[in-house]
Structure formats: C-alpha cells, structure tokens
Amino acid sequence: MEGATAARLEELFADGSAVMVVTRDDDHNPHVTRGWGGVVDAENGRLDLCLTTSDDLMVVPDLEANGAIAVTVAHTATYRAMQVTGTVEWIGEITEDDRARIARHVEQFTAQVVRAGLPPTIARIAGERFVAVRIAVQQCFEQTPGPKAGSAL
Amino acid sequence: MTEPSIPLASIERAFEGVIPASISTCAPDGTPNVSYLSVVRRVDDERVAITNQFFSKTTRNLRNDPRFLLRVVDPVTMEQYDLRGKYLHTEASGPMFDSMRVQLDAVAAQTGMTGTFRLRGIDVLRVDRCTRVGDAPPATAPAASNEQPLAALGILVRRLAGSGDLAEATRVVCESLEDLFGFGHSMVLLADETTERLFAVAAHGYAEGHVGAEIAFGEGLIGIAAQRRQMVRVTALARSRRMASAVEGADLQELPLRGLPDAQSLIAAPMLLQGRLVGVLYLDAAEVGAFDARAAEVVEVVAGHLAVTIALLEAGGSDPARREPAPRPSKATTLKAVLHDEDGSLFVDGDYIIRGIPGRILGRMLTEHIASGRTTFTNKELRLDRSIGLPIGNDNLEARLLVLRRRLEEKACGIAVERVGRGRIELVLGGPVELLAQS
Numbered sequence: 001m002e003g004a005t006a007a008r009l010e011e012l013f014a015d016g017s018a019v020m021v022v023t024r025d026d027d028h029n030p031h032v033t034r035g036w037g038g039v040v041d042a043e044n045g046r047l048d049l050c051l052t053t054s055d056d057l058m059v060v061p062d063l064e065a066n067g068a069i070a071v072t073v074a075h076t077a078t079y080r081a082m083q084v085t086g087t088v089e090w091i092g093e094i095t096e097d098d099r100a101r102i103a104r105h106v107e108q109f110t111a112q113v114v115r116a117g118l119p120p121t122i123a124r125i126a127g128e129r130f131v132a133v134r135i136a137v138q139q140c141f142e143q144t145p146g147p148k149a150g151s152a153l
Numbered sequence: 154m155t156e157p158s159i160p161l162a163s164i165e166r167a168f169e170g171v172i173p174a175s176i177s178t179c180a181p182d183g184t185p186n187v188s189y190l191s192v193v194r195r196v197d198d199e200r201v202a203i204t205n206q207f208f209s210k211t212t213r214n215l216r217n218d219p220r221f222l223l224r225v226v227d228p229v230t231m232e233q234y235d236l237r238g239k240y241l242h243t244e245a246s247g248p249m250f251d252s253m254r255v256q257l258d259a260v261a262a263q264t265g266m267t268g269t270f271r272l273r274g275i276d277v278l279r280v281d282r283c284t285r286v287g288d289a290p291p292a293t294a295p296a297a298s299n300e301q302p303l304a305a306l307g308i309l310v311r312r313l314a315g316s317g318d319l320a321e322a323t324r325v326v327c328e329s330l331e332d333l334f335g336f337g338h339s340m341v342l343l344a345d346e347t348t349e350r351l352f353a354v355a356a357h358g359y360a361e362g363h364v365g366a367e368i369a370f371g372e373g374l375i376g377i378a379a380q381r382r383q384m385v386r387v388t389a390l391a392r393s394r395r396m397a398s399a400v401e402g403a404d405l406q407e408l409p410l411r412g413l414p415d416a417q418s419l420i421a422a423p424m425l426l427q428g429r430l431v432g433v434l435y436l437d438a439a440e441v442g443a444f445d446a447r448a449a450e451v452v453e454v455v456a457g458h459l460a461v462t463i464a465l466l467e468a469g470g471s472d473p474a475r476r477e478p479a480p481r482p483s484k485a486t487t488l489k490a491v492l493h494d495e496d497g498s499l500f501v502d503g504d505y506i507i508r509g510i511p512g513r514i515l516g517r518m519l520t521e522h523i524a525s526g527r528t529t530f531t532n533k534e535l536r537l538d539r540s541i542g543l544p545i546g547n548d549n550l551e552a553r554l555l556v557l558r559r560r561l562e563e564k565a566c567g568i569a570v571e572r573v574g575r576g577r578i579e580l581v582l583g584g585p586v587e588l589l590a591q592s
Contacts, residue, residue, distance in 0.1 A: 022177040022187040030177035030222045032235070035530050054287050059319065070185045071191070072175070079399035085184055115418055116391055117441035118172065124231040127287060143212075144399050150210040 005140045005153045006042030009082060012073045013103040017081075020072045021051055023062035030140070031058040035071055036126065037101030039129025046085060047135045050098050052127035060131055060146040062086045071137055073142055076112040081143035082153065098132050159283040164227060168195045169388045171442040176203065178214035178221055186210050191396055193225060194253055194275075194504050200273045201236065201414045204253055205243070211278070215240040215295055224286070237281045243523075245274040252383060259377040259385040259421070260393040289448040302451050303510060304527050305333040309455060318572070319354065320549050320558070322462050326358030326434070326455060334442075334451060336436050338412055341459065342368065342380060343432040343552045347544035351379055351433055352509070354552050355559070359412060364559040365507050375550035378421035379433050385421045386449050389441045393435055411435070413480035422452045424460035431460040467551065470511060474517035486508050488567050488586040492516035495592065497542070511557035517571070518580045519588045533577040554578060 001009075013019075018033035037060035039048040049071065053060060065068065067087040094102070110123045140153040167174075170192055177187045180391060188211045193202040201223065205212055215221060219240035226233050244250045254272045261267045310328040316322035323341045330336040338358035342351040349370040356363035372378040378385040410416050416437035424431040434456040436444065442454070491500045492515075498508035499515055506516070514535060521527050532550055536543060543550060558570045567583035 018173075018189075020175045020177075020187045020189070022222075023187040024179045024183065024185045028179040028183060028218060029220060030179050030187075032175065032177045032187060032222055032224050066183070066186055068183055070187055072187045072189065073171075074189055077395060080397050081189070082398075083187070085186075116395075118228065118388065119231075122172075125226065125233060132418050145191070145206075145396055146399065149188075 001040070001042050001045045001137050001140065002153070003042060005082075006040050007071065009047070009084065010040045010081070011139070012075055012082065013040070014070075014108075015075055015077075016105060016110075016112050017073045017075045018109060019049070020074075021049070021059070022061050022070045024066070024068055025058065026065055031062055031143070033059045034125065034127070035073075036105045036130070037074070037098060038071075039101070039104075045048060045137045046089075047086070048132065048135055049103050050094055050130045052129070054127035054129045055132050055138050060091065061132065063091055064137070069133070071135070074143065076109065076116065079145055081145075083141040083143045084135070084137050085139050085141070086135045086137040088133045089136050092132050094130045094132045098130070102126070102130060120125050156284060158281075159234065159285060161195050161201070161236075161280060162282060164232075164283070165195065165446050166226070166229055166442075167225035167227045167234055168193050168201070169228060169230075169445055171392075172226040173392070174223060174225045176211055176221055176223050178211055179212070179218055180214050181217050190223075191252060191393075192256065193223065194249075196249065199276055200241070200279055202249060202253065202277050204257065205274045205276055206257070206272055212427065215276065216287060223278070225278075230286045234283055235286055236280045238281040241277045241279050242393065243274040243276050249277075250275050251381070255377060255381045255383040255385060256387070258381075259374040260387060260390070260397065262377050263370065263373045263390075264397045266397045299516075299517055299534055302334070302447060306454060308450060309333055310458055313458055316462060316466075319463060319466055320555050322459065322466065323355035323555075324357075325416050326459050327355055330436065330452075330455065331357065332447070336438070336448070336452075336525045338416075338437050340412055340435040341432060342375065342379075342435060343463070343549055344370075344430045344431060345544065345549055346547065351375065352552070352556060353411075354432075354555050357410075361563045363412070364563065365498065365511065365556045366508075368411065371409070374419055375421045375433055377432060378423050382423045382425060382430055384449060384453060385419070386444060387419045388417075388444065390417050390419060391441075410437070412437040415437055415439050417441045419450060420444050420452050422449075422456035423455045424463070426457075426460040426464050431463055434459060466470055467547075486584065488582065488584055490516075490519055490568075490586060490588045492519075492588060492590050493592075494590060500570060501564070504564060504566060506564050506566060506568075507557060507560045511560065512540055514553060515557055515561075515568070516588065516590070518570075518578075519568075519586060520590075522582070523586065523588055524579055524589055528580045528582075529573065530578050530580065531579070532541055 021035045035049045047101045072083045106126045173189045174193045223236040327339045341355040351368045353366045420436040422434045497512035499512040569581040573579045
C-alpha cells in the first residue's frame, strides 16, 4: 500500500468514519455489514478490522469460502471516502484490544454524527457481536463523491 | 422458517435521506463493491430508485449483474433494513426523473453547485425482499406529533375558508401549520410572473425582515420550486452541503437561506392553480428530518387550498372585516421619507422600509398627501398610475399592499396603511411628513 494512501486511510479511521463492509458468496450474492477499529499496516499492505456479525450471518461464511472483501471508509463530516478491496487472510475472535478500539471508534463515529444533528442512538447500528479479520489489501480506490469516484489510488 | 418480506411502505422514514444508504454489488470477477448513496426513493412497494450523478463502479456492476443489496436506516429508531433485488432499467426523463432531479437541482442552486451535481439518470431497482437487520428486538418509534393529519387538515381548510382577505388567509395558514402540525416557521411568497420573481407576503416564526423579501425564479431552493413548479423537500441540508463540498474542485458559492439561517429541513411547495403559479409555501426547521413524506403531503394540500383561496379573493374582492381603527402611529417630529426612483426603495428617518412596487405605492400616496392632504386612495387609481410599475393583468396589487402594510407594522415608523373598504386604502400618519425623491 502506497504511503500517502495508507496515511489517508489511517486518518479516516482515526476520525471515526463510517465503514461499510461487503463480502459475497460463491454465487456472487453480496452480503453487507459494518466495520470498526481499523488498523493499517502500510508496510505489509494489510488492514486489520473488526466486523459486526449480528448484521448479516452470511459475512463470515463468505469470507471462509472465498475471502473476497471490499471496505468503504467515509468521513461523516467531509464525505471524503475511499474503498479498499482485498482478500481476508485470517478470521478470529476479537481481543480486549480489539474491543477497546471498537468502543473508541463507535464513540468517535457517534460524536461526528451527533454534530450533524442525529440522535446518539445512532450507536445502535454498531451491533453487539464482532469478529476480527486481517485483510491483504489488493487495491485502493477513490470513493469521494465526484467524477473521480471509483478511480484507483 | 423464512421471515416474510417487510412492506417498503412501512419503512418510509428509511427513505428520507437523513442517514446515507449504501448499495452493494459484485463485479464479474467476483470483487464486491459497496458505495454510499445520496438518494434512495421508494417508487412503490416493489421498486426503489437511486440517483446516478457520476457513472460509477456500482453502475457498471449493475449492468453486468443486476443483483444488489441496499442497506437503509430508519433515522428515528435506528433500525437497519436490507433490500435485495435486481436492477431493472435507467430513466433519464419522465415524472419520476424530474421529481428526483428537482431535489438535487434545488440543493445545487442553493450551494452554488449547479452544473456539478447534474443528474444523469435514475436507476430503478426491483426489490424482491426486505428484511430487518440484526437479532435485537425491534425498536419502537416515538409517537408522531400529529397522528391524525386528515382531521387537522380539515380544521385548517375550514379556517382558511373563513378568511376574508389575503392578510387573514396567509396568517391563518401559517398559524395553523404551527398549532395543528407543529411547523413553527413558515412563509408565503406570491409570484409575479411578469418579472419572474417571488415576494414574501407573510412570515411566521422568524425574526422581522422577511416580509417583502424577493427571490428570482430559479434562485436557490425556493426559486427552483417556483421555476420547476415542483415541490422541493430537503431533510438534512448540512449533509447535502457536505456532499456537495466533497466533490473535487467544488467551490461552494452558497446563497443565504431565506428563513432560518441554520435550517436543516426545508419544504418549498409551489401553489398552483390551473397551471398558473400563484406562489410558494415555504417551511423550514433547524432539526434534521423534520418534514417526512406525510408532512410533505400535508404541505402540498395546504399550498393547493391557499392557491384557490387567493384566486377566489382576487376574483371576488373582499370586504375587510369590521374592526376597531388601528392605533394612530405617533411621532412628535416631522417624518422624513426618502424615495429612491431607481429601485423604489423607501426610507423613513434613515431606516430602510421597503423597495420595489410597495415602495413606489407608498411614495405615491405620500406625494399626494403632501400636495393635497388626501389620505384615502383607491386600488383603481394605483393601477392606472404607470409610474408605480404594476404589471398589466394579474398585478398582485392586494399582495403588494399587504407587504407594505406588514412592513410598516414591523418597522413602526409612524406611517401605516389600512384597508378601509373594498378597493380603498387609507394612509395613516403619526405626524407631518416630508418626502424627498432621489434619482
């Protein structure tokens, strides 16, 4: 992962951005959930992320079957956004560190959204059950609204 | 056992655009894709439509493999819903396209982004299945502010039918929108189709200074509603503004809002009668999501009734209700009025009062009063005086007089104008007056 792109991704996570995660089954049916507490490893081109599993029970079986994943990270105040595609290398239980990162992310995300006029009950969308994944990043794309949305970074 | 699909009509709030929806698709090589959407509109119980401003990966994926997964969120309960189905077709014209385009164009006009946010088409999607996300028990929504909108609407219409003149009709509408529906900020603007401008004749819930304000057709949210003759409804203006400003190269030249400066929710409903634009009924609120689809239906009906009422009042004239004479505005010293010929702006003792046609009407009455001592004037003579600049035909004279009357009341400058009978008005002065005409 290129340094500037990794830095931008880290910044988006640090600001409590909204993270949508999509997987697909072997028949190419998409399944979607939300992601929290992302950690970028620029040197090795990896992204560690916790996924809500109470949203869509099919996400984990998809990842176990084919590993294909896309993650869109969008800043809730500026709408600057990027998408990461890749393959999940590892799936596991979340640790106490993961749990702390999830809590911090949910708190920042909620604060951002509340500033935009929504009630704090938005935190409800985080769900209650999570799984940790390690993603080998293949490509990053611009996802900010505009003519360059979808172009590779 | 599989849960039954949830009817889309039962989750209407999730399509209000308060919380961004997302759409997930899959490329032919198996790469999944997820994008945020600016607008998802429920078409009926089987179809939704999404806007397509920039040809994107989502668009390409849907053309190759029509299957999609939409995630929408109810902004009140925060319940999430997944909608699965297939892309049907794209529309680049027609009523649904126009209706969705006007919303984007109105925000673009307000934020100075016209041209950047051009709607290329709307993708129509068939929803095969809608399910609630998560395994927690469903959240219950707080009770709506008015559970019986038809009954409340009936009361409003009855009150409006009893209005004797334009002043009363506009006041009744604004006050009833607040006491029956909780919509505390509203404005009635009438259209001058000759100059293609709107002018505010009534404003409720705002600080002073709104009556008399003018807006060109096509200018900002309200002007777009007038120009396109379509309702504009925005549920989260800050979100739309942020999305517009995120576009690369965006240079927002935002227009000031005409009502609440920090409004998040807005409705501008054209008042139409037999194809003629009578005006625009405008409501706003500082809260996100204040006007849902049901509120929009109410406002549309009220705007229609107000259009008919105004037309009937114009056609039949009206006798002003008998009432006690207005207290004479008192000023101990001579009132010094200045009229600027160029734009009809009129000042009293250095304070700006009004401009345009109402300013010229007052200037004409003051000139006559100073010359002859007259205080009573007729609509007919004002219509015949071409220097005032009233358009021939539908001249909105009653509305101009109402604007003048309300501005003088607001400014309490020692001058008032009263209706004293059908087609007759009286100039009421609190003291001697001088008028200086400046070109």
